[in-house]
Amino acid sequence: MALNPVLKKRLPLIIGGVVAVALVVGGVVWWQGKQRWxxxxxxxxxxxxTAVSPQIDGYVVEVLVADNQRVEAGQVMVRLDDADAKANLAQAEANLAAVQAGVQNVDARAVQEQAVIASRAAAVTQAQAQADLAREQVDRYGKLAEQGWVSQQRIQTERAGARTAQASVAEAQAALVAEQRAAGVLGSTRSQSVASVEQALAAVEQARVALERTVIRAPVSGVVGARGVRVGQYVRPGGQILSIxxxxxxxxxxxxxxxxxxxxxxxxxxxxxxxxxxxxxxxxxxxxxxxxxxxxxxxxxVENDTGNFTKxxxxxxxxxxxxxxxxxxxxxxxxxxxxxxxxxxxxxxxxxxxxxxxxxxxxxx
Missing domain, CATH: 2.40.30.170 (Efflux pump adaptor protein, beta barrel domain)
Incomplete structure (x- = not known):
C-alpha cells in the first residue's frame, strides 16, 4: 500500500523527532546514572x-591435608620425622638432671661446711679460754714468785704454756677463717651451678620447641591451596610448602x-x-x-622526570x-x-x- 504523500513527506521529520526524544531520554538517564554511580x-x-613454611628442616613422614581442603586454626597438617628431635630432647633433659644434681651436691657441701665452721668457731672459743686460763696462771705464779713461794723455773713453765695457748688461739682462728673462705667459694660455685641449670633449662626448652615444630599446624582457618609438600620430601626452614x-x-x-x-x-x-x-x-x-x-x-x-613525559x-x-x-x-x-x-x-x-x-x-x- 502506497504511503500518503503528506505522510511520506513528514516521515523523516517524525523519525528525526523520535531519535531526538530517544537521545534526550538516554542522555537524561546517563546523566542521572553518572550523578549517582x-x-x-x-x-x-x-x-x-598465609604461606605456610616449616621452621626446622627434616623429612616429611605424613601429610594430613589435601588440596582445597578446609582447615581450622591449630589443625595438624604435616608431620616431620621427629627421631632426631626426640634424641636431642632426651640429651638436654639428661644434661639438666646432671647440673641439677651438681647444685644439690654444692648445697650438701654448704650444709657440711656450716657444721665445720661451727666446730671451728667452738675450737676458737675453747682455745681462747685455755689462753685466758694460762695467762691467769702466769699472773698468779708471778705474784707467788715475788714472795719467794715459787721457783723461777715454774714461772718459765707457766709462761711457755701461756704462749702455747695463745698460739693455739691463732691456729684455731686461722682454721675458722679458712673454712669461712671455703664457704664463700662454695657460694660462688653454687651461683655458677645455678647458671648452668638455667642454661640447661633453656636447652631443654629449645629442644622441646624443636620437637613441637616437627608438627606443622594451620596458623589460621581457611582453605588449603598450592600444596607442594609430599611424603618423603626434605623440607627446609623458610621454604613454602602450602598456602591457606x-x-x-x-x-x-x-x-x-x-x-x-x-x-x-x-x-x-x-x-x-x-x-x-x-x-x-x-x-x-x-x-x-x-x-x-x-x-x-x-x-x-615509573620515571616521570624525563624529557618525553606524557601525562x-x-x-x-x-x-x-x-x-x-x-x-x-x-x-x-x-x-x-x-x-x-x-x-x-x-x-x-x-x-x-x-x-x-x-x-x-x-x-x-
Missing part, C-alpha cells in the same frame, strides 16, 4: 593468604581513576558483579583508600569490605565490576582520610 571494571578479589586462603575474609581492591575518587567516601555502598556469578549482585562497602597510586608500589617505578591518568586502589555472603562466595583473583552508590551514606572523603591519617601519625609521635 561511580564504577570501574579494574577490580579484583583479594585475601590475606581465608575465603570468608576476602575483600575487593578496585582501582579507580584519580578523577573519580573525589566523590568517594568511606562507608558508601558498593554493588559488585562477577562473571563467575552472573545475575547476582553482591554488596560491599568502601573500607579505605590506598596511601599511594598503584604505580608507586610497582617493582619498577597518564593514575589509579588509586580502594579497598572494599564485603558482606558475609559476598565474602564467602568470591574467590581471590577473580575480576569483578564495582559500582559505588554516591547517594549512600558515607564518612571521610579521599582527601579527608589522607589528612586524618597524617594527623593520627603526628599525634602518635
Amino acid at each position: 561511580e564504577s570501574t571494571e579494574n577490580a579484583f578479589v583479594q585475601a590475606d593468604t 586462603v581465608p575465603l570468608g575474609d576476602s575483600y575487593v581492591v578496585a582501582n579507580f581513576k584519580e578523577t573519580q575518587v573525589d566523590r568517594l567516601r568511606i562507608g558508601q555502598t558498593v554493588e559488585i558483579k562477577a562473571d563467575a556469578f552472573p545475575g547476582e549482585h553482591l554488596i560491599g562497602r568502601i573500607d579505605s583508600f590506598a596511601p599511594a597510586t598503584g604505580s608507586e608500589f610497582a617493582l619498577i617505578p 597518564i591518568t593514575q589509579r588509586i586502589p580502594v579497598r572494599i569490605r564485603l558482606d558475609r555472603t559476598a565474602g564467602a562466595a568470591l574467590r581471590p583473583g577473580l575480576s569483578v565490576e564495582v559500582k559505588v552508590d554516591l547517594k549512600s551514606e558515607g564518612g571521610l572523603t579521599f582527601a579527608q582520610a589522607a589528612t586524618g591519617q597524617v594527623q593520627t601519625a603526628s599525634t602518635g609521635r
Whole structure:
C-alpha cells in the first residue's frame, strides 16, 4: 500500500523527532546514572593468604591435608620425622638432671661446711679460754714468785704454756677463717651451678620447641591451596610448602581513576558483579583508600622526570569490605565490576582520610 504523500513527506521529520526524544531520554538517564554511580571494571578479589613454611628442616613422614581442603586454626597438617628431635630432647633433659644434681651436691657441701665452721668457731672459743686460763696462771705464779713461794723455773713453765695457748688461739682462728673462705667459694660455685641449670633449662626448652615444630599446624582457618609438600620430601626452614586462603575474609581492591575518587567516601555502598556469578549482585562497602597510586608500589617505578613525559591518568586502589555472603562466595583473583552508590551514606572523603591519617601519625609521635 502506497504511503500518503503528506505522510511520506513528514516521515523523516517524525523519525528525526523520535531519535531526538530517544537521545534526550538516554542522555537524561546517563546523566542521572553518572550523578549517582561511580564504577570501574579494574577490580579484583583479594585475601590475606598465609604461606605456610616449616621452621626446622627434616623429612616429611605424613601429610594430613589435601588440596582445597578446609582447615581450622591449630589443625595438624604435616608431620616431620621427629627421631632426631626426640634424641636431642632426651640429651638436654639428661644434661639438666646432671647440673641439677651438681647444685644439690654444692648445697650438701654448704650444709657440711656450716657444721665445720661451727666446730671451728667452738675450737676458737675453747682455745681462747685455755689462753685466758694460762695467762691467769702466769699472773698468779708471778705474784707467788715475788714472795719467794715459787721457783723461777715454774714461772718459765707457766709462761711457755701461756704462749702455747695463745698460739693455739691463732691456729684455731686461722682454721675458722679458712673454712669461712671455703664457704664463700662454695657460694660462688653454687651461683655458677645455678647458671648452668638455667642454661640447661633453656636447652631443654629449645629442644622441646624443636620437637613441637616437627608438627606443622594451620596458623589460621581457611582453605588449603598450592600444596607442594609430599611424603618423603626434605623440607627446609623458610621454604613454602602450602598456602591457606581465608575465603570468608576476602575483600575487593578496585582501582579507580584519580578523577573519580573525589566523590568517594568511606562507608558508601558498593554493588559488585562477577562473571563467575552472573545475575547476582553482591554488596560491599568502601573500607579505605590506598596511601599511594598503584604505580608507586610497582617493582619498577615509573620515571616521570624525563624529557618525553606524557601525562597518564593514575589509579588509586580502594579497598572494599564485603558482606558475609559476598565474602564467602568470591574467590581471590577473580575480576569483578564495582559500582559505588554516591547517594549512600558515607564518612571521610579521599582527601579527608589522607589528612586524618597524617594527623593520627603526628599525634602518635
